[in-house]
Ligand code: ADE
């Protein structure tokens with residue numbers, strides 16, 4: 005790892021530990037640690053199909069996105085009450101406090117709860133109560149992103165969004181996740197039009213397993229304000245130029261990419277190249293309970309694998325604020341604070 009490569013002598017590792025940062029790509033259902041899953045299953049009288057925490061953890065070996073999603077949706081089934089959603093969210097917030105995260109933009113998959121009969125009100129109020137407590141007790145600000153499941157039909161997603169209208173002030177954007185291949189952005193043209201009419205911002209997973217064409221269409225057809233993942237941008241030089249010109253942020257997830265075999269090893273991870281090409285890459289944990297680490301673990305792993313300099317680490321951290329959905333005045337405050345800390 006690089007050492008002593010920053011002005012005030014903080015090395016890359018110290019910068020990662022000490023600088024405040026934002027997380028922009030996080031699925032709250034993906035923070036469900038096996039210990040908490042077993043505890044919640046027991047209090048809800050649900051029998052999990054695994055004998056122990058260890059047996060469940062041993063299953064976390066994935067060959068692709070779909071193998072992960074099958075286990076992830078199974079875990080979600082345990083969540084039923086407002087307290088369950090509160091506990092899940094609070095556990096994540098306590099974890100990121102230790103990583104010096106001061107702002108987080110959290111996705112949740114409403115359909116994975118409402119399709120089992122859990123009321124949207126229960127899900128949203130449990131999550132939002134924890135977010136409010138985190139603002140007051142941990143000094144962490146947050147936004148919520150209403151993320152639609154792309155393996156379902158556009159009609160299903162439109163119905164879900166319709167049900168969310170009474171709660172629309174609780175979230176800042178819509179997202180699009182789940183199985184990417186075979187479910188291109190253009191399948192959701194009307195959904196994104198509807199979100200825009202509701203005054204919501206827009207993000208979508210694109211170019212994780214899907215081709216560069218999916219990134220083009222997330223931008224040109226859906227009109228996204230941010231791209232989740234975006235790794236496959238690098239397959240297409242014209243697309244790289246286009247994303248740079250538009251100033252769109254990519255929410256990159258290194259340990260997720262490794263666990264889901266989007267990259268063979270972290271030495272081949274594209275994030276350093278992204279920065280060199282002028283893309284606004286950020287570091288995020290995606291589904292940390294499943295992929296072996298929270299945000300600082302991601303920063304450390306990628307810094308070590310790619311020998312990132314202190315300047316590159318600082319750039320990634322500044323990008324996390326400039327690419328957030330915070331108002332410009334708040335972005336500036338966070339970036340000024342970083343400049344003071346590294347001066
Ligand atoms: N849902 C949770 N994590 C995801 C990921 N990495 N890609 C697509 N959908 C997801």
Ligand code: ZN
Nearest residue numbers: 031181232290
């Ligand atoms: Zn994701």
